[in-house]
Every structure is written in structure tokens, then in C-alpha cells.
Amino acid sequence: MTHRDSVTLPAPQMEIDHIGLSFGGVRALLSVTFNIYPGTIQAIIGPNGAGKTSLLNCISGLYRPQQGQIRFEGRNIIGMPPHQIARLGIARSFQNIELFRHMTVVDNLMLGRHIHMRSGIFSGGLYWGRAQREEVEHRAFVEQVIDLLEIQSIRKKMVGALSYGLQKRVELGRALAMNPRLLLLDEPMAGMNTEEKEDMARFILDINEEYGTTIVLIEHDMGVVMDISDRVAVLEFGQLIAYGTPAEVRSDPKVIDAYLGREHAMPRM
Numbered sequence: 001m002t003h004r005d006s007v008t009l010p011a012p013q014m015e016i017d018h019i020g021l022s023f024g025g026v027r028a029l030l031s032v033t034f035n036i037y038p039g040t041i042q043a044i045i046g047p048n049g050a051g052k053t054s055l056l057n058c059i060s061g062l063y064r065p066q067q068g069q070i071r072f073e074g075r076n077i078i079g080m081p082p083h084q085i086a087r088l089g090i091a092r093s094f095q096n097i098e099l100f101r102h103m104t105v106v107d108n109l110m111l112g113r114h115i116h117m118r119s120g121i122f123s124g125g126l127y128w129g130r131a132q133r134e135e136v137e138h139r140a141f142v143e144q145v146i147d148l149l150e151i152q153s154i155r156k157k158m159v160g161a162l163s164y165g166l167q168k169r170v171e172l173g174r175a176l177a178m179n180p181r182l183l184l185l186d187e188p189m190a191g192m193n194t195e196e197k198e199d200m201a202r203f204i205l206d207i208n209e210e211y212g213t214t215i216v217l218i219e220h221d222m223g224v225v226m227d228i229s230d231r232v233a234v235l236e237f238g239q240l241i242a243y244g245t246p247a248e249v250r251s252d253p254k255v256i257d258a259y260l261g262r263e264h265a266m267p268r269m
């Protein structure tokens with residue numbers, strides 16, 4: 001039993017309601033239904049090709065499912081473009097790092113703030129004072145993120161010159177700079193060594209505790225998933241085969257079957 005198994009859950013923040021998604025003849029998601037609760041850490045797990053990234057893409061507006069609804073704080077977000085979904089308070093990181101490699105860490109994080117900027121390039125002159133005040137506020141927020149993620153020493157470095165593990169951390173920072181209420185992380189620890197993974201797990205817990213941000217992560221490392229998640233959704237061939245606390249999911253025969261004999265066999269079960 002982890003410290004998170006005993007959490008009691010309030011009304012859902014997001015309802016994933018019978019989501020169906022096909023690409024031609026490929027059915028990537030079949031009537032997937034589960035809830036995401038505010039302030040929790042929820043993992044989506046499953047073998048390769050199970051539909052995990054497709055589901056994240058449906059939530060962030062990159063894919064439009066043919067069936068079902070996704071309600072965020074009561075509002076159906078299907079059909080909204082990604083920038084509108086981001087403005088509602090949903091941020092994400094990607095499986096393959098998507099940062100501006102020739103810009104500094106601070107500038108990449110400032111880009112994460114742009115959805116909150118009211119003063120655009122046309123608001124010079126009369127609104128100059130307001131734009132300056134806004135800039136100071138955004139910089140202060142970014143500095144908080146830099147402190148939380150312990151990246152002060154690399155703040156002026158070009159992202160392209162950083163190690164893979166640090167780039168993943170900066171990408172997390174950029175999503176966090178949006179000050180989201182829901183943070184979607186697609187394999188935040190992929191390709192990391194044990195120490196980097198432990199750091200990343202600690203940062204995810206810190207973000208969740210400090211800001212109360214709900215976190216949904218896709219992760220293959222079952223040790224990490226079982227340690228930090230309040231709830232786990234298990235996908236296989238586009239279907240939800242189990243959903244519950246880590247303890248419930250790891251003892252579910254369907255989950256054990258899905259992982260038996262596979263490349264990503266579940267350790268520590």
C-alpha cells in the first residue's frame with residue numbers, strides 16, 4: 001500500500017465518456033470511459049499501441065474522436081482547437097521533446113506563459129505600461145517554476161545544449177509555466193536513468209502538492225506508476241480493461257493477463 005491508496009475522491013474534474021476514435025480501419029479507442037479527479041495523479045498504462053497517446057491527443061484537442069464526450073469541469077471540449085483547450089487550463093508535454101532548441105531555458109518557459117498574455121504586439125504606446133507590468137508578472141511566475149524544478153543553473157543555457165534528462169525537465173517546466181489546472185504528461189521519464197527518473201517523480205509530486213495541479217501521465221515504468229499514482233487506467237487494444245487504485249489494478253487478473261509475456265511485463269506486482 002502506498003501513501004496514496006487511501007485518498008478519497010471528490011466530484012470528477014474531467015469525465016472521459018465513451019470515447020471512440022478510428023483511423024481508417026484501425027480502431028484506436030473503443031468506448032473508453034473513466035473519470036479524472038481534481039488534485040490527483042492519474043496514470044494511463046498499457047502495452048505499446050494500446051491507445052494511450054491517442055487518448056491524450058483527444059484530451060488536448062489534437063485528435064477529434066468520432067464518438068463520445070470529454071467534459072472538463074462540466075464542459076464538453078470535443079471539437080475545440082488545442083489553443084482553446086489550453087486556455088481552459090489544460091497543458092501537456094510530448095513523448096518526443098517539443099522545445100525551441102535554439103532558445104534559452106527562460107525563453108522557452110516564457111513561451112509557456114503566452115496564453116496568459118493580454119498585451120500583444122499591437123498594444124504598444126498607450127498600453128505600454130500594462131504590457132510592462134504583465135511582463136514582470138510573467139517573469140515572476142517563470143522564476144517560481146525555475147525554483148521548483150531546480151533549474152536555476154541552466155536558466156540562460158540553450159535548450160539544445162542540455163542533456164536529455166534536463167530537456168525533459170524544461171519541457172515539464174514549459175507546460176507548468178501555463179499554470180494549468182490539469183497537466184498531461186506523455187512518458188515524462190522515457191529514456192531516463194534511475195536517478196533522473198527519481199528526480200522527475202519527485203518534481204511531479206511537488207507540482208501536485210504545491211499547486212494542487214491534477215496530473216495525468218502515461219508511463220511505462222510500473223514502479224513509478226505504482227508509487228506516485230492515486231488512480232490508474234489500463235488500456236489494451238483501445239479498450240479500458242481496468243481502472244482503480246494502484247493496489248486494485250495490480251491485482252486485477254485482466255491486467256496481469258495483458259502484461260504476461262509482453263515486453264513491458266509489470267515488475268513489482
Ligand SMILES: Nc1ncnc2c1ncn2[C@@H]1O[C@H](COP(=O)(O)OP(=O)(O)OP(=O)(O)O)[C@@H](O)[C@H]1O
Binds near residue numbers: 046047
Ligand atoms: N495519426 C495516426 N494515424 C493512424 N493511426 C494512428 C495514429 N495515431 C495512432 N494510431 C494508431 O492507433 C493505435 C494506438 O496508438 P497510440 O500511439 O495511441 O498507442 P500508445 O498506447 O500510445 O502506444 P506507445 O506506448 O507505443 O506510445 C495504434 O494502432 C496506432 O498505430
